[in-house]
Amino acid sequence: xxxxxxRHPLFLAFLLHRTSGILLALFLPVHFWVLSLALTDAxxxxxxxxxxxxxxxxxxxxxxxxxxxxxxxxGLRLMALEWLPWTAMQKQLAAxxxxxxxxxxxxxxxxxx
Amino acid sequence: MxxxxxxxxxxxxxxxxxxxQFETYDxxxxxxxxxxxxxxxxxxxxxxxxxxxxxxxxxxxxSCAMMVNGExxxxxxxxxxxxxxxxxxEIAPLRNLPVIKDLATNMDPFFDKWxxxxxxxxxxxxxxxxxxxxxxxxxxxxKADAGIECxxxxxxxxxxxxxxxxxxxxxxxxxxRAWTLYNDARxxxxxxxxxxxxxxxxxxxxxxxxxxSHYCPNELNPMQAxxxxxxxxxxxxxKGKL
Ligand code: SF4
Ligand code: SF4
Ligand code: FES
Numbered sequence: 616x617x618x619x620x621x622r623h624p625l626f627l628a629f630l631l632h633r634t635s636g637i638l639l640a641l642f643l644p645v646h647f648w649v650l651s652l653a654l655t656d657a658x659x660x661x662x663x664x665x666x667x668x669x670x671x672x673x674x675x676x677x678x679x680x681x682x683x684x685x686x687x688x689x690g691l692r693l694m695a696l697e698w699l700p701w702t703a704m705q706k707q708l709a710a711x712x713x714x715x716x717x718x719x720x721x722x723x724x725x726x727x728x
Numbered sequence: 729m730x731x732x733x734x735x736x737x738x739x740x741x742x743x744x745x746x747x748x749q750f751e752t753y754d755x756x757x758x759x760x761x762x763x764x765x766x767x768x769x770x771x772x773x774x775x776x777x778x779x780x781x782x783x784x785x786x787x788x789x790x791s792c793a794m795m796v797n798g799e800x801x802x803x804x805x806x807x808x809x810x811x812x813x814x815x816x817x818e819i820a821p822l823r824n825l826p827v828i829k830d831l832a833t834n835m836d837p838f839f840d841k842w843x844x845x846x847x848x849x850x851x852x853x854x855x856x857x858x859x860x861x862x863x864x865x866x867x868x869x870x871k872a873d874a875g876i877e878c879x880x881x882x883x884x885x886x887x888x889x890x891x892x893x894x895x896x897x898x899x900x901x902x903x904x905r906a907w908t909l910y911n912d913a914r915x916x917x918x919x920x921x922x923x924x925x926x927x928x929x930x931x932x933x934x935x936x937x938x939x940x941s942h943y944c945p946n947e948l949n950p951m952q953a954x955x956x957x958x959x960x961x962x963x964x965x966x967k968g969k970l
Contacts, residue, residue: 619798620823620887625938696936698959701952705938 628689628709635686642679670728677724684716736812738766740778741820744829750818763796763803763811767819767831780831787945790881794831795820800886802945823886838882838899845898846924847905850917860914872911875904875953877946884940884950896929900940900950903931907953910960922957922964931957 617626652660666672692708702708736757739750753770764782771778782792787805794803796811797818808817825833842848853860862869884900885891891899898906906925909915925931931954940950964970 620795620800620939620943621889623939623942625936625942629935629937693936697955701955705951 624706632689635682638682673727677720680723681716681720684719688712688715739818742830761808763806764792779829790879793822793881793883800883800943824891838885841898841902845902845906846921847902850915852916868911872908875908883943887939887943890933897933898929904950904953907956922961925957926961
């Protein structure tokens with residue numbers, strides 16, 4: 616439950632940025648471990664590649680791309696906020712970052728499905 | 729005043745220091761009633777021992793801020809009808825400040841931080857010198873003017889989660905005033921200000937969640953001022969001045 620004083624767009628942007636960061640950090644070790652299989656255990660690696668053909672895994676990949684995109688675009692907004700001349704439309708920029716991430720991840724998903 | 733059509737149940741925080749609880753009161757509900765009107769009604773007609781703070785009633789003095797349904801607000805300019813969805817009205821002392829009694833908080837930590845942030849005038853001339861000409865459309869002056877209407881209400885301070893998590897964080901209002909003075913041509917303490925706002929509790933703690941700017945009743949933008957300080961302190965550091 617989000618407490619009342621946090622129910623505003625830029626807090627939600629903050630929440631999304633932090634959550635996506637944590638989830639990406641959790642994903643990375645798994646990602647590297649799977650990559651390492653290519654060197655250490657080719658059969659297991661091939662098995663894993665077949666597993667990624669499942670539609671539900673494709674969907675999870677789409678979600679992963681969304682997390683990555685939203686973290687990048689949200690991060691760029693924050694860096695611009697802190698280091699470039701001030702732009703007043705922070706809420707719109709945050710919403711734009713999310714919209715762009717939806718677009719990128721949906722495009723990815725439609726291509727792999 | 730028009731006849732009350734109904735009464736409204738209101739929960740008010742009662743207690744001294746860190747201990748207390750919400751108590752409920754039935755208050756006549758009027759059109760155009762402010763949250764401060766509700767609190768005053770309780771103190772005038774139901775329980776005179778209720779402590780709270782206000783002065784001007786018109787949004788000038790900044791002394792009446794409280795948490796209303798969990799959000800920091802200036803109560804004298806907050807209409808009950810606009811904030812009490814489903815007739816729930818919960819009024820508590822301002823967040824992030826120690827409670828003295830009931831709805832009155834101790835504002836000392838808030839104001840002490842203004843001094844800590846060097847958000848005080850550092851004079852650059854004596855009374856015997858010519859008065860400096862400050863042009864209103866000068867770019868620097870415009871930056872200073874952006875935050876000049878702060879009424880020290882601490883609404884932003886109560887909204888800030890960084891203040892909640894770090895007792896040393898100077899907070900949005902003090903940092904905004906430091907930025908105002910940094911851009912004031914008459915202030916001779918620019919370096920002192922940058923040193924004060926770049927320390928452990930300084931501007932770089934800000935997470936840019938913008939709660940301060942979202943809630944500031946005067947529609948000021950402390951988040952923007954803090955971004956200005958972040959840039960100014962970084963520039964000074966790169967030049968070896970910090
Ligand atoms: S933007 Fe910075 S100062 Fe304002 S509420 Fe958020 S953390 Fe606090
Ligand atoms: S910046 Fe706004 S919210 Fe903060 S103390 Fe000043 S007037 Fe109040
Ligand atoms: S009583 Fe002065 S600002 Fe509300």
